[in-house]
Amino acid sequence: MLQITTEYLATGANRHPSAADWDESGLLAFGADKNVALWRPQDPNSKGILELLSGHMDIVNAVKFIPGSGAALITGSVDKSLIIWKMYEKTSFYSNQQSLNAHDKNHHQSSINCIAISPDSKVFASGSADAIIKIWALNDQNVASFQQSIEIKPRFFPLAIALSPLHGAPGSYILAVSGTKDIIQLYVLNGGASKEFKLQATLAGHEGWIRSLEFTEETEDPNSDLILSSGSQDKYIRLWRIHQGKELPAAAASADPSLGAFMPGKSLSNKAHRFRAQAIDFSATFEALLLGHDDWIYSTKWRRDCKRLQLLSTSADNSLSMWESDAETGVWVTTVRLGEISSEKGSTTATGSTGGFWTGLWSPNGKTVVALGRTGSWRLWNWDDQKERWIQGIGVSGHTQSVTGIAWSKDGDYLLSTSSDQTTRLHAQWKREGKASWHEMARPQIHGYDLNCIDSLGASQFVSGADEKLMRVFNEPKAVAQLLAKLCGIKGSHVEEMPDAANMPVLGLSNKAIEAVEDGQEIPPSDVYDRSYNNVDPASIIHKSTLDLDQPTSEEHLSRHTLWPEIEKLYGHGYEISTLATSHDGTIIATACKASSIDHAVIRLFETATWLEIKPPLKQHSLTVARIRFSADDSHLLSVGRDRQWAVFARDSDDKTKYEPLEANPKGHTRMILDAAWAPRTSKVFATAGRDRKVNIWAKRHVETSFTCKSTLTETVPVTAIDFLDSMIGDGLAYLAAGSETGFVAVHSVDFKNNFKVQTLAVYLPSHYPNPTRQVTQLAWKPTHAENRDGEPDVSLAMASEDSSLRVYSYKPRSSVC
Incomplete structure (x- = not known):
């Protein structure tokens, strides 16, 4: 058996303002396709993504850690479900502790867009595209129970929600909701006999959809006011004050006419919205308008440091800004601006524009900030005490599509x-x-x-x-x-x-x-x-x-x-390129395109000395060629296609640029063949994999004139990718990796001296989440360049998947593991 070790995980983050959160322990979690990626941005070893959690069936939109839980988080997805994850200390792996899905009559019936958790970890809320907010209670074991459904009226889709206890009224909470309208609704849980949130105020002022909401306590005083930040597509950030008492806070009571001076022709409303919780009076008033961004604002995040309140904002204008209130005037100003300079705005993706930042996060100690860009990559800045400025560090990146x-x-x-x-x-x-x-x-x-x-x-x-x-x-x-x-x-x-x-x-x-x-x-x-x-x-x-x-x-x-x-550009095909392969000596390129007829289902060869096509093209298939592979010595070319057949072409002994048809099997599989691979050090053995759930091993003995099926490996789902390690293992053994339509991957040994008997060596354990969560598109063993090996080597396998992940795992015999 083989020991599996993760070498590399790469995947892009989902571009959603709620798709990431940073825990007090230093762990950052973000949605990556339908997985949840875990990363420690301040890790001095720069290991990148540590783990990919699988459990959702569609794109993950919302990620939130449960405060003070040690190691628990809640995620929401387009699949309408919520999952509560918990890390078990014995294994250090996260596990699905509880799933709340659409099969439950009390759950959401549409995509979940946002999650908010109260700082005391007793209540959380989830917002969905069904225009409903669900309220859930959490017990000491972080198990959720349904409490209430809030139908948003007037109807709009929630894009951001924020939740906080109301100080001075024990057991009471305030919930802010915003989305595809220009208003913020405030709901209050009284905490007394009533166990339901009720609408108490509607805050107006923004002129576009509101993408971000977050509460914070203004000071460390237990009776401190709450400050709510809201970021909108109108390019402005607004701050709102939740104040306890009948008297209004000083800023609202003064009704300073200069508040409207920043927006010609407009007057900023300072209307006080009053409500009660447990017979205690509260008010919600407009506090400040923050101007500085030039495009939509996607996220705002609070941080208090040494009694100083800071706000981090990200925008589609390619910038990340840090705001503070001036000690003398109280005016909120930008103290730090990171990201792209304005002269580069409008650049295309190809010339370097990141296309805006979807979310920004503070590290727990405030020494690091990260921002998620349009390309799905994280950019990171560390505070340098000596230079007294923010220095760009090492982020993580990855593909955002298949x-x-x-x-x-x-x-x-x-x-x-x-x-x-x-x-x-x-x-x-x-x-x-x-x-x-x-x-x-x-x-x-x-x-x-x-x-x-x-x-x-x-x-x-x-x-x-x-x-x-x-x-x-x-x-x-x-x-x-x-x-x-x-x-x-x-x-x-x-x-x-x-x-x-x-x-x-x-x-x-x-x-x-x-x-x-x-x-x-x-x-x-x-x-x-x-x-x-x-x-x-x-x-x-x-x-x-x-x-x-x-x-x-x-x-x-x-x-x-x-x-x-x-x-160089290589022309010749009439439709989209479906597959290509290069010879091991680098002299030949073989290509094929998508095809529905024999005229286009050809393999074209190009020689790399002059970049000219070698004519005529190779004809054998009638539908799209799915994979082309050269044998180790380039003497043979193997192709498989959606027409269910495989074909082998032999290299001309005199003209090394020409290949001629050698053999074909029009019934190689009962359904389309999706991949193929040559065995190491030989052009006499190859494997094919198909939608009929089989991997066939084909070989031609010395006395045989044609390839025959010597062994068959049957899986439970269609096999979409296979690859042989390029060297033999010990005496007559070869490693064969196989990946499936569902993401399942296994490593097998093929015994050449025992009638090509197949034995499974390594299967990925679901508890460790190494399997992709969508179809495996390609597998590739790292070249070893070894003619022979006396024992089992330490080797690496790269795998590509439709879940946007690229993974590299290393394998070593368990007997060599201490």
Whole structure:
């Protein structure tokens, strides 16, 4: 049996203001597709995502830790369910403690958008697209019980809710609700005989949807007023005061006419909204208007430090702002602004715009802040006491849509991935002072089409295919080569001949090689802008100092300065590219496209010396070719397709660029074949996997003239991805990994000397959540380059999934584990 260890987890966060929370223990949780990712941003080892929790059936929109619980959180999803997770100390893994789903008559009947938990952890509320707020009680074991349904009238969809105890009225709570209207509704739980929240006030003033609400106590005084922050699509933040007593707070009572001076033609209302709880009088009044953002405001988060109240806000204007009240005037002003500079607003994704920040969070000690951008990546800043400023640190990133293809470099130094999010990403290990951690090191391709497949052409070149009729070939730039050499110990060849970096022209799809400029060097207008189609965005001009880094690249750097220049386009197909493969010697590229007829279901070959197509194309299939694989010695080419057949082509002994049909089996499986893989060190054995839930092992003995099925592995669900390790294990054993439509993955051994008997070595245990939660799209063992092995080696397997996750796990024999 094999011991499984997590090496790397990468996935993008769901772009929703409520999809993340940071616990007092330093653990940050965020929704990632239908998983929940756990990350410690202040971990000095920079390990990135620690765990992916699976349990929801659709996108996770809302995540909240239960205050003071030690290790418990509540998540809400598009699947209409709430899950309460609890960490068990013995295993250190989180487990689903309680599921509250739509099958319960008291539960939501539509997507859950927001969750609010009272600071005393006794009550929480959930808001859904069914225009209903549900109130739940929590006991000491964090088990929830239904209390009340609140139908929002006038009807609107809640996007943000906030919940807090009312000081001075024990057992009473105040609930703020906002969403797809420009009002905030305040509901109060009396705490006496009444056990229901009732509408007590409606706060008006905003002129757009309200995306964020959060309560805080103004001071540490037990009788302190509550301050409510609200962030709106009208670009403004409003602060509201919840005050105990019949007398109004000083700011509201003064009715200062200057309050309206900031908005010409408008007067800010300071109307007092009075209500009672347990016979105690309270009032809700407008406190302050915060101006400074230039676009929609997505989130606001409070923090109190040394009796100083701070507010963190994020906006679609690509900025994160910290606000404080001036000690002398009481006016709220921006003290720190992080993110993008205004001159870069309006840039396209390709030229580096992050497209705004969806949420921002304080660390428990206030020394770190993080912000979630449009690309699903987290950006992080740490406070430097010596420099007295915020310094950008190492965040986490990942794909935000299905990961459609992965490929190791030929020597296994780094891993490439492509996705339906239209990006290609390069992942490698950062090695320093005895530590090693995986990170996204470069983003070679940012495209305008969904990317479907990728393969490496060597240490510094790759080819990718997308939902367009051509393939694109990319070369590594000097900036990336030097970064990989410095941080990862990956030595590239011909570095001096490489261009400094690459750029994408405005409205273009092809990355162009460019040279970096010296710091302070003035750029002539003709070098930055011309009247041709290939206009270059001035914001993307690269200075040499920006390419010299001491740590993994930030999201800003990834999207601007790590593109690879495109050197060639390969034409020939009539429809979207479905799959491609490169020969092990790097001389041939084989490609196929989506097809419904024999005319388009062909395999086209391109030789890399001149980038010309080798004609005629290979004809055998009648429907889309799902996978193409070269044998280890490149002597044979294997293809499988949706027409249920596999085909093998043999390389011409005289002309190494030509392949001829050798054999085909039109009934290889009873349903479409989705993947195939050659066994290591041979062109006599291969495996195929299909929707008929079977993995077939095909072999041709010395006396046999054709491939026959020697062994069959039957699964309970369709098998969508397989891969053989490239070296034999011990005496005649080979590792075969298989992934399924449901995300289940297992590693098997195939005994070549015992009639290809298949034995399962490792199955992922559900309690440890290593399985993807959607279809496994591709599996790839890290190259070992070993001719033979006496025992079981430590090897790594990369897996791509439709759940937007990229995972790398290492395997070692249990006998070698101390």
